[in-house]
Amino acid sequence: MKIALVHDYLTQRGGAERVFELLCQRYPNADIYTSLYDPEQTVALGDRLVHTTGLQKLPGAVKYFRMLAPLYFPAFRSLNLQDYDLVISSSSSFAKAVKKRKGARHICFCHNVTRFLWDTQTYLREYGDYRYFYPLIETIFHQMRKVDLAYAQEPDLYIANSSVVAHRIQKYYGKQALVINYPISxxxxxxxxxxxxxxxxxxxxxxxxxxxxxxxxxxxxxxxxxxxxxxxxxxxxxxxxxxxxxxxxxxxxxxxxxxxxxxxxxxxxxxxxxxxxxxxxxxxxxxxxxxxxxxxxxxxxxxxxxxxxxxxxxxxxxxxxxxxxxxxxxxxxxxxxxxxxFSEEAFFSKVEHVISEVGSVT
The missing domain is CATH 3.40.50.2000 (Glycogen Phosphorylase B;)
Known part of the structure; x- marks a missing residue:
């Protein structure tokens, strides 16, 4: 089975990135895709080749990656994943939008629904610029919510890291999610x-x-x-x-x-x-x-x-x-x-059972 691992962006070192690092370690022969990659600021992937989108070529994109929000969905849709039998996305926002080939399967490890779109006031509460530009930002976000909801239908299966996130996936995306608590390394x-x-x-x-x-x-x-x-x-x-x-x-x-x-x-x-x-x-x-x-x-x-x-x-x-x-x-x-x-063994025992079940459907 040929596997693609896809993450929103590899420009920081947080909990979602540490989970993605574990996935990369577990599947050493899988190909890695992301929108933007800064090896100095994210988890260690060794000498693995990381495929990026056209956003990588934009001056300052890695540093100001949060400013590119409207561009991520088309960037991920442009990735060519037609050679893969299984796509595993790790996403809090955009990576779930990738397009698989017919007959392939897409499992999304969803760390959250796209928080800045569905919980805007909380996410951006302390940003002064957000208050000043609220009408413009809200107009953009209103359109992006429609796109986010549409692309949220792409995965064949959602795996949520907690019952809270599973509830949000159901509430905002109308999709059921399997809860598997994420492990630590x-x-x-x-x-x-x-x-x-x-x-x-x-x-x-x-x-x-x-x-x-x-x-x-x-x-x-x-x-x-x-x-x-x-x-x-x-x-x-x-x-x-x-x-x-x-x-x-x-x-x-x-x-x-x-x-x-x-x-x-x-x-x-x-x-x-x-x-x-x-x-x-x-x-x-x-x-x-x-x-x-x-x-x-x-x-x-x-x-x-x-x-x-x-x-x-x-x-x-x-x-x-x-x-x-x-x-x-x-x-x-x-x-x-x-x-x-919360060991890796307990986590991957559950994950690989799910992959075998989903992968067996053609």
Whole structure:
């Protein structure tokens, strides 16, 4: 069976990209396609050939990839995938639009519906330019929603990373989705039962991640906080932070693994569709303090692997941090939970059963 692996864009290093990296490792003979590729800023694909679209040739496209939203659908439709028996797309937005040949099958690992189109206010809340240009942006997005809905019918099967995402796929696209919780690359995370005196947040610095909530809570407490990640919100967030908050920017995978294992807790304030970061933290033996909605409801055991707060506000996080500081965590049990429930073996056992079932239909 000839397989094509397709991802929205390989210009950053987030949870969706880490899942795609696992797919690439699992299927070393598959061909890789994406709209834009920056090997310095995304997951490691070794010497694998990565096929890109015509957008790769546009000056500044890799740096300003978010500005090209209206161009991605035609870019993916232009990809020639006629030689492939199975197309596996990894998509939060555009890659699901690829066109397969007649008789082939298309499985979409859907990390979310196209969030900026279907949850625009939340996704772009902190962008000043969005407020000024709302009428124009909304007109464009209205047309793009129609296109997104049409191309959402292309996959033969959706695999959602959580029950929350499966519900959204049904709500917005009218498609049923099979829920398979995504795995972590467990070998990338080390365990430590000795924690240092700092807390950690690891996320792209964009508005819906609610790093602002985390910063304000830590400003009040004065506790050490390290923030891993880059994004358009970086300067605004740095202006809010006091000296106990440090922005580390991009770090290597080994540095990130070390920080995960030594942090007192990893903080997640976003409404995550699934969220690999909490599972990665648990695999490092580290508890999670998270906004109690979305994907963490599938992955965390309150009081055992983490603590939830029920509002995305600094005072709610502040209270959860104080509560968590009083718990005697069993770091080994936290790690065992993650490795037993969210391993690559458990994930691919389910995935390959699905592929065999879907691939057998001609």
């Amino acid at each position: 467990s070998s990338n995370f080390t365990f430590s039962s000795k924690k240092d005196n700092f807390y950690l947040a690891s996320a792209r610095l964009i508005s819906y991640k609610r790093i602002d909530v985390i910063i304000e809570a830590f400003n009040w407490l004065g506790w050490p906080l390290f923030i891993i990640g880059n994004g358009p919100e970086r300067e605004r967030l740095k202006a809010k932070a006091l000296k106990n908050v440090q922005f580390l920017g991009h770090v290597t995978d080994s540095e990130r693994s070390y920080l995960m294992s030594k942090a007192r807790s990893v903080i997640v304030a976003a409404l995550e569709d699934y969220g690999l970061v909490p599972v990665e933290a648990n695999a490092s033996g580290t508890p999670v303090i998270a906004y109690g909605a979305g994907g963490v409801l599938d992955t965390q055991l309150p009081g055992h692997t983490g603590v939830f707060f029920n509002r995305q506000t600094p005072d709610a996080l502040h209270a959860a941090l104080l509560d968590a500081s009083q718990i005697s965590w069993d770091y080994r049990k936290i790690r065992h939970h993650a490795l037993s429930q």
